[in-house]
Amino acid sequence: MIRIENVSLRHGKTQILHDISLTIAKGGITALVGPNGAGKSSLLSLIARLQPLQAGRITVDGFHVDATPNRDLARILAILRQDSIFTSRLRVRELVSFGRFPHGRGRLTPADYAIIDQSLQQFDLTDLADRFIETLSGGQRQRALVAMAFAQETDYLLLDEPLNNLDMYFARELMRSLRRIADENGKTIVIVLHDINQAGAHADRIVALKSGRIVADGAPCDLLTPKTLQAIFGFEMRVETVDDTPVVLHFR
Amino acid sequence: MSERRLLFLAGAALLCIVAFMTIGLRGNIGFVLALRATKLAALLQVSVSIAISTVIFQTVTNNRILTPSIMGLDALYLFGQMLLVFLLGGLGYAALDAQLKFGGEIVVLMALATGLLSPMLRRRAEMGLMLLAGIIFGILFRSLHSLLARLVDPNDFAVVQGASFANFNDVRTDLLAFASILTIAGIVIAWRARHVLDVIALGADTATGLGISWSRTVTGLLLLVSALVAVSTALVGPVAFFGLLVVALAERVVDTRSHAALMPAAVLTAVIILVGGQTLFQHALGSSSTLGVVIEFVGGLAFLVLLVFGSRK
Ligand SMILES: Nc1ncnc2c1ncn2[C@@H]1O[C@H](COP(=O)(O)OP(=O)(O)OP(=O)(O)O)[C@@H](O)[C@H]1O
Ligand SMILES: [Mg+2]
Numbered sequence: 001m002i003r004i005e006n007v008s009l010r011h012g013k014t015q016i017l018h019d020i021s022l023t024i025a026k027g028g029i030t031a032l033v034g035p036n037g038a039g040k041s042s043l044l045s046l047i048a049r050l051q052p053l054q055a056g057r058i059t060v061d062g063f064h065v066d067a068t069p070n071r072d073l074a075r076i077l078a079i080l081r082q083d084s085i086f087t088s089r090l091r092v093r094e095l096v097s098f099g100r101f102p103h104g105r106g107r108l109t110p111a112d113y114a115i116i117d118q119s120l121q122q123f124d125l126t127d128l129a130d131r132f133i134e135t136l137s138g139g140q141r142q143r144a145l146v147a148m149a150f151a152q153e154t155d156y157l158l159l160d161e162p163l164n165n166l167d168m169y170f171a172r173e174l175m176r177s178l179r180r181i182a183d184e185n186g187k188t189i190v191i192v193l194h195d196i197n198q199a200g201a202h203a204d205r206i207v208a209l210k211s212g213r214i215v216a217d218g219a220p221c222d223l224l225t226p227k228t229l230q231a232i233f234g235f236e237m238r239v240e241t242v243d244d245t246p247v248v249l250h251f252r
Numbered sequence: 253m254s255e256r257r258l259l260f261l262a263g264a265a266l267l268c269i270v271a272f273m274t275i276g277l278r279g280n281i282g283f284v285l286a287l288r289a290t291k292l293a294a295l296l297q298v299s300v301s302i303a304i305s306t307v308i309f310q311t312v313t314n315n316r317i318l319t320p321s322i323m324g325l326d327a328l329y330l331f332g333q334m335l336l337v338f339l340l341g342g343l344g345y346a347a348l349d350a351q352l353k354f355g356g357e358i359v360v361l362m363a364l365a366t367g368l369l370s371p372m373l374r375r376r377a378e379m380g381l382m383l384l385a386g387i388i389f390g391i392l393f394r395s396l397h398s399l400l401a402r403l404v405d406p407n408d409f410a411v412v413q414g415a416s417f418a419n420f421n422d423v424r425t426d427l428l429a430f431a432s433i434l435t436i437a438g439i440v441i442a443w444r445a446r447h448v449l450d451v452i453a454l455g456a457d458t459a460t461g462l463g464i465s466w467s468r469t470v471t472g473l474l475l476l477v478s479a480l481v482a483v484s485t486a487l488v489g490p491v492a493f494f495g496l497l498v499v500a501l502a503e504r505v506v507d508t509r510s511h512a513a514l515m516p517a518a519v520l521t522a523v524i525i526l527v528g529g530q531t532l533f534q535h536a537l538g539s540s541s542t543l544g545v546v547i548e549f550v551g552g553l554a555f556l557v558l559l560v561f562g563s564r565k
Contacts, residue, residue, distance in 0.1 A: 050457050074463025081457055089509045098451060102463040106447020152462075 001026050002047060002156065002188065007056030009042055009212075016042050017212045020056070024205075026155075029182050029189045031203035033196060035233055038209040040192045041082050044158050047190070048079035060156055074102035078152035080145055082160040082192070092136070092144050093129040096120055099151025119151040122177060124170075138165035146174060150181075157181075159191040163198065171195070175202040200224050200246045208232045221246055254506040254513040261505065261520035268528035275535050290425050295530060297428070297435045298484045299522035303502070304442045305480035306495030307511065307518050308473050311453045316503075317558050318382055319495040324390030325365055325481045326490035331393040332360035334400040341404075351430045358434070358482040365478040370471050424487050431483045438480050445473070446511040453509060491544070493551025498522045500554055 002024040009017040017039045024030050032040045045051050047058055049065045058065045060077055078099070096119050100112040108116075120126050123143040133141060142165045149157060157178075163171045179202050181187045193199045199206050200220040208216040208223070216228050224246035229237050237250040272295075273288050306319045320326070336356060337345045345353065368389065442449075448469060451459050456466045484491065502517035503509065525547065533543045 045457075048461060050460055070460065070465045071463040074461065079461045081461075089503075089507065094450075094510070098454065098458075098462060101447065101451055106450070 001059075001061065002190070003057075003059045004043075004047070005057045007043070007046060007053065007058060009039075009046065009051075009054055015212060017046075020212075020214060022207065022214060022217075024188065024190060026061075026188050027182065027186045028204040029178055029191060029202060030205045030207060031199035032190060032192045032207050032209060033194070033199055033232070034209035034215075039212040040209055041160050043209070044079065044160050044190065044192060045081070048077060048158050049073065050079070050081070071102065074152070074154075076154050077156040077158065078149045078154040079158040080149040080160060080162055082164070090133050091130055092125055092133060093120065095133055095144050096125070096129075096147045096151050099148040099153075102152060115151055115153060119147040122150065123147045123174075139167060139170060142166055143170060143174075150177075155187060157187060157189045159189065161192050161194065163193065163195060171198065178202065196224070196229075196248045196250065200248065224248055254508055254510075254517075257506050258513060258516055258520070261502075261517055261524070265520045265523040265527070268524050268531060272527045272531045275531060290428065292527065293428055293432065294425060294487050295526050296523060297431055298488050299498075299526050300435050300439060300519050301480035301483040302491065302495045303498050303518035303522040304438060304515055305477045305484075306499045307515050308442065308449065309477050310499060311449050311509075311511070312470055312473055312477075313382055314453070314455065315382075316500065317496070317555065318386065319493075319499075320477055320481045321490060321492050321495060322390075322555075323369070323382070323386035324388075324393055325361070325478065326485045326492075327390045327393035327397065328364055328368075329357065329361045329482055329485045330490065331397045331400070332364060333357050334397050334404070335360065338400045338404050350426050354427050354430055354482075354486055357486065358479055361482045362475050362478040365481075366471060366474050369474055370467070427486055431487060434479055434483050438476060438483075441476055442515060446515065449473075449511040450509075488544075491551075492548055493555050494522070494525075494547050496558070497547070497551035497554045498525065500558060 002022075004020055004022040004024075007017060007020045008015070020043065032043070034040055042051075046053055047060070047065065049070070053066045060073070063073065063076070065073065065077075093116065096116050097108065097112075099119065100108060100116065104112060117126075120129055123146060125140070125143060125147055128136065128140060128144075133144060136144065142162065146159070146162050149159065159178075162174060166174060175198055178189050178191070182189055182204075191203070193203075203220060206216070206218065206220055206223045207214060208228075210232055215232055216223050221241075221244075224239055226237060226239055229239070229248065229250075233250075235250075237248055240247050240249065269292065272292060273285065277284060309320050309323070310316055310318060336353070340348070348356075448464065451462050451464055452469065452473070454462075459469075460466050498521045499514075499518050502514060502521040505521070506513045506517045508514060526543075529543045529547065533546075
């Protein structure tokens with residue numbers, strides 16, 4: 001369980017998150033949606049202790065994120081950031097191997113190699129495994145990053161816009177893989193999505209953020225209504241239901 | 253593949269060492285060999301400390317152009333040394349045990365370097381800013397050094413004056429024993445940290461996500477870098493571009509930034525250049541004292557090339 005209590009964040013004079021409280025139960029996919037600058041990435045990086053907590057408390061599985069040794073946290077929580085930077089001369093397989101670092105501090109066992117191979121295979125990276133990251137296309141690179149987060153094999157997975165740069169096929173594959181590990185392995189996934197229909201089709205719960213506040217929270221079929229969507233994004237859109245899944249027509 | 257290239261480097265380094273020890277042996281062979289062995293030990297330590305400190309520093313600062321000496325760390329060491337002379341007076345300083353002095357200087361350098369650099373490394377500062385800060389640090393400490401030099405008694409000044417430029421021919425062999433403890437400790441720590449260094453290279457956020465305590469680890473690595481810089485500066489004096497040259501060459505030879513391969517490669521490259529160069533200059537060119545100048549010249553060229561054409565990103 002991820003428990004966020006009264007978390008606020010400010011950078012200088014601007015208040016970025018206003019007194020956020022949110023509890024995410026163990027197991028399942030929670031989608032974070034909201035306009036640009038709403039504070040989604042900020043909230044995620046606070047949960048993943050990438051920046052210090054200024055006010056409030058966050059616990060993951062009962063561990064306070066700002067008081068638990070980093071090593072221990074890295075075995076229960078993995079994060080994929082929106083803007084990951086790369087060093088040079090790094091091969092895809094090496095990058096994915098880093099996902100195993102929290103478990104063996106760099107020493108890889110046969111079991112680790114098996115997990116790495118499986119992650120590579122899952123994201124169709126086997127043929128690219130020996131390529132340098134800087135020579136990949138944007139989507140291939142994104143897949144490599146997701147594969148690394150997968151290889152970390154943590155119970156909690158925080159993904160900030162993992163569908164960036166992915167084509168329709170791989171976007172669907174990624175969402176299906178997430179669905180599978182949530183259902184079969186009981187993983188807890190928090191994912192920032194801009195594609196509201198992906199959220200509608202695959203998430204168990206959608207939490208909407210706007211200007212640093214939670215403005216809507218609920219199951220996709222309850223939340224994806226023209227009225228709520230207008231409140232979140234500020235414009236009108238049609239919603240149809242296809243095969244019991246709400247589909248938002250926001251293109252025109 | 254990088255293993256084969258490492259073996260090749262190791263072979264070449266061994267060849268240089270053998271040549272250094274055996275070419276032109278004359279007279280009292282036992283005496284000459286002992287003399288050469290001492291000097292070799294010093295050159296090896298300098299190679300190790302410069303190569304490792306540069307690799308680690310580049311990884312922590314995430315670029316291929318900065319080195320500890322470009323950031324003014326060796327100037328800082330000389331300043332710390334002069335500060336001790338200033339505070340203790342030349343006689344007091346000269347009377348101190350050489351090992352004790354060296355120990356004190358190292359502690360001063362580690363404290364100053366960590367105090368100055370950690371704030372910048374907390375969040376990785378931008379390269380341009382770091383470079384600028386380094387140049388300013390360098391100038392600042394060199395000027396403070398000469399200011400103190402003018403303030404202290406001329407006799408006191410003579411105590412430290414010997415060591416303000418690199419000289420591979422005239423090494424401080426009296427510090428060898430103490431320095432070798434540091435160098436060996438440095439090798440052990442760096443080797444054990446090789447995987448951590450690979451992760452550090454991914455940047456603060458990714459490394460944190462993988463379980464590294466960024467500030468603590470980076471501070472520890474900086475302390476290690478400072479100790480190694482102190483070793484090489486104490487033994488042969490400041491060298492500006494040697495580390496840059498060595499790491500740039502090693503990286504091209506093994507074609508990876510993986511520290512398990514890059515650190516040994518950089519050390520071996522340094523040994524080849526330093527020991528091989530010393531042999532060459534001593535016997536073929538007849539003027540061993542110019543090696544430092546030549547290395548700095550070539551290293552400076554490498555610096556310019558990397559700066560202008562960009563390192564391979
Ligand atoms: N380091 C910072 N300094 C100042 N302001 C910041 C900083 N980081 C983020 N912000 C501001 O905080 C707000 C929230 O940013 P955040 O990255 O969390 O948004 P987001 O919801 O992830 O947006 P997007 O959908 O564009 O990724 C934005 O207004 C941003 O400008
Ligand atoms: Mg964001």
